[in-house]
Amino acid sequence: MDQLLALRVFVRIAEAGTFVRAAESLNLPKPTVTKLVQSLEAHLGAKLLQRTTRRVSVTPEGAAYYERARVLIAQLEEMDATASSTRTSPSxxxxxxxxxxxxxxxxxxxxxxxxxxxxxxxxxxxxxxxxxxxxxxxxxxxxxxxxxxxxxxxAKRIAELDYVTCASPDYLARFGTPRHPAELETGHQLLNYFSSLSNRPFAPVFVKAGERLETAAQAAVAVNESTAHVTALLAGLGIGQTFRFIVQPLIDAGALVPVLTDWSRPKHPLFxxxxxxxxxxxxxxxxxxxxxxxxxxxxxxxxxxxxxxx
Structure with missing residues (x-):
């Protein structure tokens, strides 16, 4: 048995939760992964993994062994990196x-x-x-x-992204240009974004001189993917808030028009x-x-x- 490889395999299974996903991530055949785990358990005389038809979980002995195996593998990788050119030429x-x-x-x-x-x-x-x-x-x-x-x-914070409220010229020609966020609740169509994780909608938020307003109107259309959200704005489906870095070229080209520019939404942290x-x-x-x-x-x-x- 290659005990170091068996340790790597065991750690990957414990993290992935299945033999198949572990085998794929390590680029190893599933029978090889299974055999290595069996050999490791036989060597230790202890059951490390509890197998079910859908998922694999670690036993109490396996959980303790995982923590030490994970640290050992990390230390070995650090040793290899120090002794080679990996730190200056990562691969x-x-x-x-x-x-x-x-x-x-x-x-x-x-x-x-x-x-x-x-x-x-x-x-x-x-x-x-x-x-x-x-x-x-x-x-x-x-x-x-x-x-x-x-x-x-x-999580390492790497940016804070600006928002812009905008709509297509066609939409504004049909519904008019709002002068205050309250106008969005009557006579306008909202185009919102909702979370793909929680399905929670992100209603437009407006801040000005310490005043904060959140639009309570029901969205006419809502999407959960950023590119589709911009496509819907271009199609004239409503007024929406999106990241400025996405739509600035479209604003420069006249395909979208900023509105309510004296109001802003708090910046969005990126990690x-x-x-x-x-x-x-x-x-x-x-x-x-x-x-x-x-x-x-x-x-x-x-x-x-x-x-x-x-």
Whole structure:
């Protein structure tokens, strides 16, 4: 038995919750994963995992063994990184998950710079506005906005994003231009965004000189994906609030028109998030630093990237 590999396999199963997901993340055949765990349990004379038809959970003995195995593997990786050029030339797979608009407007256009700096890192970018299981899905980090409810995650704030309230010229020609947020509750169509995690709608919020208003009107249309939200704005389906970095080029082109410009919505915090118990590898460390640079380059006044587009 390769005990070190068996330890890695056991830790991955404990985190992923299934043999199949663990095998896929380690690029190993499922029979090999099963055999390694069986050999490890036989070697220890203890049952580490409790298997059911749907999921695998750790036994009390397995939970104690997992904690020490996780620390040991992290220490070994740190030793390898110190003794090799990994710390200066990071390499290997890095899985990142990010929302659609952030990926298409900011992250992906900036990636040539990251590839030039770290050519040996193989990036896998999951693009979705839906919540993900970092541990179970073997994702190294996610880039997400809003305050975080999960206290077991490490979150590094990388930006604060501006909002803009806008609508299409066609919509404004049909319904008129509101002069006060209260007007949105009568005679206007609201285009809202709702959470893909909780299904909670995010009603438009307006702040001015210490006064805060939240529109209580029912939305005519609501979507839970940022790119679709912008598409709906362009289609004239209503007035909505969205991130300025997404729509500024459309505003500059006249395809969307800002309204209620003397009112603002509080800025939206943006974080790069990774598991608290995940060893911060050299490749993850350099990505976190790099992505902070990219989002730091967003101009506070407009919320649009400073870096040139290709």
């Amino acid at each position: 290997g797979r890095l899985r990142v998950d990010i929302g659609s608009s952030l990926a298409n407007v900011i992250l992906i256009p900036a990636l040539p710079d990251f590839r030039a700096r770290y050519p040996d890192i193989q990036l896998e970018i999951g693009v979705s506005d839906r919540p993900v299981d970092l541990i179970g899905d073997a994702i190294d980090c996610v880039i997400r906005g809003g305050e975080l409810a999960d206290s077991t995650l490490v 790069v998030v990774y598991p608290q118990n995940r060893h911060l590898s050299a490749r993850l460390r350099v990505f976190v630093c790099w992505v902070a640079e990219v989002f730091d380059a967003i101009q506070p006044a407009t919320g649009t990237p400073r870096y040139p587009r290709t």
